[in-house]
Amino acid sequence: MEVEVKFAVENPDEIERIVEEMAEFVIDKEEYDLYFNHPCRDFAETDEALRVRRDVEGVTLTYKGRKVDPETKTREEIKVRLDDFDRMVAILGKLGFRVAGEVRKRRKIYRDGSIVICIDRLEGIGSFVELEIESDDVEGAKERLFEYAEKLGLSREKSIRTSYLEMVLNVADSDGKG
Amino acid sequence: MEVEVKFAVENPDEIERIVEEMAEFVIDKEEYDLYFNHPCRDFAETDEALRVRRDVEGVTLTYKGRKVDPETKTREEIKVRLDDFDRMVAILGKLGFRVAGEVRKRRKIYRDGSIVICIDRLEGIGSFVELEIESDDVEGAKERLFEYAEKLGLSREKSIRTSYLEMVLNVADSDGKG
Numbered sequence: 001m002e003v004e005v006k007f008a009v010e011n012p013d014e015i016e017r018i019v020e021e022m023a024e025f026v027i028d029k030e031e032y033d034l035y036f037n038h039p040c041r042d043f044a045e046t047d048e049a050l051r052v053r054r055d056v057e058g059v060t061l062t063y064k065g066r067k068v069d070p071e072t073k074t075r076e077e078i079k080v081r082l083d084d085f086d087r088m089v090a091i092l093g094k095l096g097f098r099v100a101g102e103v104r105k106r107r108k109i110y111r112d113g114s115i116v117i118c119i120d121r122l123e124g125i126g127s128f129v130e131l132e133i134e135s136d137d138v139e140g141a142k143e144r145l146f147e148y149a150e151k152l153g154l155s156r157e158k159s160i161r162t163s164y165l166e167m168v169l170n171v172a173d174s175d176g177k178g
Numbered sequence: 179m180e181v182e183v184k185f186a187v188e189n190p191d192e193i194e195r196i197v198e199e200m201a202e203f204v205i206d207k208e209e210y211d212l213y214f215n216h217p218c219r220d221f222a223e224t225d226e227a228l229r230v231r232r233d234v235e236g237v238t239l240t241y242k243g244r245k246v247d248p249e250t251k252t253r254e255e256i257k258v259r260l261d262d263f264d265r266m267v268a269i270l271g272k273l274g275f276r277v278a279g280e281v282r283k284r285r286k287i288y289r290d291g292s293i294v295i296c297i298d299r300l301e302g303i304g305s306f307v308e309l310e311i312e313s314d315d316v317e318g319a320k321e322r323l324f325e326y327a328e329k330l331g332l333s334r335e336k337s338i339r340t341s342y343l344e345m346v347l348n349v350a351d352s353d354g355k356g
Contacts (some may be wrong), residue, residue: 038273041217050273063269078269081261091241091256095216095228 003141004073004132007154011129023112031055035104039096054085103164181319182235182310183252192199201290209280217274232263281342
């Protein structure tokens with residue numbers, strides 16, 4: 001299970017300075033994510049996701065199950081690495097999966113033991129911190145993540161469960177209306 | 179487009195001897211193929227296929243479109259390489275794809291210019307030769323393949339379009355009935 005907490009942040013540079021002191025820098029990269037909807041069920045309703053990601057490290061296909069915890073973004077994630085972005089997108093198209101939206105972000109990843117820290121900047125959307133542990137002890141992992149978040153000045157009450165896809169679609173929606 | 183002709187053969191050893199003289203040996207391997215059906219359409223009716231293959235070279239996901247030629251197995255094929263068989267199968271399961279059947283075969287591959295020759299042995303099913311060219315000139319490629327087949331003693335009239343999956347399911351079916 002991917003136990004994950006997420007926070008919107010106004011001050012990513014400041015948090016980055018704190019994280020640089022506490023954790024080991026892993027990578028700084030651009031991520032391009034294409035999300036798909038299912039041919040015969042609505043992922044927005046079932047709270048699932050299917051994504052093809054391209055970044056400097058390669059291409060991945062990821063399935064995300066529904067969120068299983070009311071306070072966090074914890075969910076099952078299954079990921080495979082692929083040798084080609086366009087051909088995977090073509091296969092999904094042939095199978096009737098439709099593009100739901102795209103997300104582009106700049107992501108800095110750090111690691112502190114088993115905790116992965118992502119500082120994400122999305123143009124026109126804002127900046128976010130995601131803390132993540134791979135564990136099947138959801139409650140234990142969650143408490144460790146919220147304790148860690150406190151050290152970064154991020155309070156448990158401000159944890160959000162909104163996905164980047166939802167944010168991007170919301171902005172597109174209000175742009176359309178405005 | 180994968181322009182492909184296929185023949186059932188009684189004498190694979192003899193054909194192998196001829197092919198060894200004419201073409202370059204590429205690989206001799208076991209292939210394990212798992213075929214899936216779509217969650218909301220019947221691939222047996224739409225004449226499509228989705229397959230995860232594992233062999234000594236790695237894992238691939240392949241989508242095959244419907245056959246577009248009455249005489250051959252010519253169809254669109256889109257293929258990606260993957261880093262893991264079980265995780266891809268798990269993702270397909272989560273998306274509602276159901277296992278349609280499995281095919282195990284011993285395959286020897288040869289190449290003669292742009293023509294790929296496969297000599298396949300399927301336990302309990304029989305032996306087969308597949309000749310293949312990647313080309314969008316279906317008619318031209320088809321003629322070249324049938325000419326090549328003649329050299330192997332395989333006559334155009336005996337070309338078959340039945341997939342290994344169909345053969346395996348037919349055998350399973352008659353076993354069940356017998």
